[in-house]
Amino acid sequence: GNSVTQMEGPVTLSEEAFLTINCTYTATGYPSLFWYVQYPGEGLQLLLKATKADDKGSNKGFEATYRKETTSFHLEKGSVQVSDSAVYFCALSRPGNNRKLIWGLGTSLAVNP
Amino acid sequence: EAGVAQSPRYKIIEKRQSVAFWCNPISGHATLYWYQQILGQGPKLLIQFQNNGVVDDSQLPKDRFSAERLKGVDSTLKIQPAKLEDSAVYLCASSLGTSGRAETQYFGPGTRLLVL
Numbered sequence: 001g002n003s004v005t006q007m008e009g010p011v012t013l014s015e016e017a018f019l020t021i022n023c024t025y026t027a028t029g030y031p032s033l034f035w036y037v038q039y040p041g042e043g044l045q046l047l048l049k050a051t052k053a054d055d056k057g058s059n060k061g062f063e064a065t066y067r068k069e070t071t072s073f074h075l076e077k078g079s080v081q082v083s084d085s086a087v088y089f090c091a092l093s094r095p096g097n098n099r100k101l102i103w104g105l106g107t108s109l110a111v112n113p
Numbered sequence: 114e115a116g117v118a119q120s121p122r123y124k125i126i127e128k129r130q131s132v133a134f135w136c137n138p139i140s141g142h143a144t145l146y147w148y149q150q151i152l153g154q155g156p157k158l159l160i161q162f163q164n165n166g167v168v169d170d171s172q173l174p175k176d177r178f179s180a181e182r183l184k185g186v187d188s189t190l191k192i193q194p195a196k197l198e199d200s201a202v203y204l205c206a207s208s209l210g211t212s213g214r215a216e217t218q219y220f221g222p223g224t225r226l227l228v229l
Contacts, residue, residue: 004155032215043117043204043220044156051215089155098168099144099208099216103155 002027006090006104013080013111021075021107023064023090031092033057033066033073034101038087047075047088080111115139117221119205125227131193134224136205138186143210144168146218147180147190150202162188163210192226200228 007022025031035047035057048057053068062077073090090104118137126132138145143164148156159178161169165185173180177196182188192199202225206218 041222043222044206045220046217049215049217091155093215098161098163099210099218100158100161100169101156101218103157105153105155 002031002092002094002102004090004092004102004104006088006107009087009106009108011107011109013109015082015111015113016079017111019075019077019080019084019109021088021090021109023073023075023104025071025073025090025092025102027071027092027094027102029095030068031094033064034091034093035062035064035073035075036089036091038089038106040086044089080109082111082113085109085111117205117207117219119203119221119224121224122222123225123227125229126195127229128197129194131191132195132226133192134190134203134205134226136188136190136221138188138205138207139219141209142207142219143185144208144216145182145188146204146206146208147188148204148206150204150223152201156204159190195226195228197228200226202226 003026032051034049036044037047048059050057050066055066087106089106091101145162147159150156162182180190202223204223205221
């Protein structure tokens, strides 16, 4: 079946540290891949996405590359800020599946000053 | 552009009571989604509407949950009767409904339900 596996949290970093949150997936065909973020007290919002192999999504200093050979879509940021503290969700949608999203469990990130 | 609106933001009820949540999607969005998010888990799709038709309700517990989107705009999700395990955040999202699988879903702030 289709699934998304994220690294478990919580992840705690100091400001300006390098961030990696691992995400791997299992899917038939060629899914689209997403990272959504949920800031404290707010709703989920799209952070970035990629629709085909080797695509790189980027936004707000975050990047993720669609790696079909390793079925991965790891989220990275070179220098995190306190304001990046949030829960990050990796998700996929398959072609012909009514845009239904399959979600990971989420990874909580806390950035300390 | 106004975002997805949801109300109420918080609700506390006793088990076996009923509760209803309301969602108003972004104007012009044909697709509307209701999710249940239990603490520590990813969102679980309960029901997806395309205009006023149901596209997917395979994970909706139909013995107690119901949802409607009568005019293809706003939507109501109801639980009757509520159980303790229904305590969760109920998220509404919408999308244009015209593009392919990479379409962005826009989420409301959610309704936090506590069943005692």
